[in-house]
Amino acid sequence: MKTNFVRRILTPFLTSLALGLAPGMALPAAGQSPDSNTALAHSTPAKLVQIVREATREYIDVNNATAAGYGPFLGCVSGTDHGAMGVHYVNPTLVGDGLIDATHPEALIYEPSNGKMRLVGVEFIVDAATWLKTHDAAPVLEGQTFLLVDSPNRYNLPAFFELHVWAWRDNPQGAFVDWNNRVTCEGQQ
Secondary structure (H helix, E strand, O other): HHHHHHHHHHHHHHHHHHHOOOOOOOOOOOOOOOOHHHHHHHHHOOOHHHHHHHHHHHHHHHHHHHHHEEEEEEEEEEEOOOEEEEEEEHHHHHHHHHOOOOOOOOOEEEEEOOOOEEEEEEEEEEEEHHHHHHOOOOEEEEEEEOOEEOOOOOOOOEEEEEEEEOOOOOOOOOOOOOOOOOOOOOOOO
16 A cells, blocks of 8 residues: 555656656656656646747747847846846837737747757846836736846846746746746857
8 A cells, every 4th residue: 555655646746856847747758858848838837827828939930039020139148157048039119118918028038059049938028217107016917026127237228127937948946037047058159
């Protein structure tokens, strides 16, 4: 009886923890890493992650992003002590409109790899001064509160509110944390 319990309950649980998956997250198919898009698609993501995936599916091909008005900004952004964000493809029209819409992120984030760009997430961005003219607090989208990036900052931008959503690459720190240890800038050419 004890052996059945270990085999049936504890073994899958411990295996998922060893692979870095959240308990209950689907295990990857044979030959796939737990970081693959397929494994991510089998988990039960937050509502905002689901919305972003549906809204940005067409941008898996970076050519579709550039055709829609997104362009690279600042090169590949890497963390000072861990992780990276990747290359932000920003749509200046969306950044300048002062609105937040879960289906229209201001930036798409790509990881460079062997001359190709792989969509890993998005960033919602709004100018802080513009937002605070008509709101008393930071923006909130599907229950996720934006972070304030004050000025001066490493990007030489005025203060802004931002929210990352790692919709296409699992982030061991969480789906809405800025830096992702599974994203790297090492593949840029």
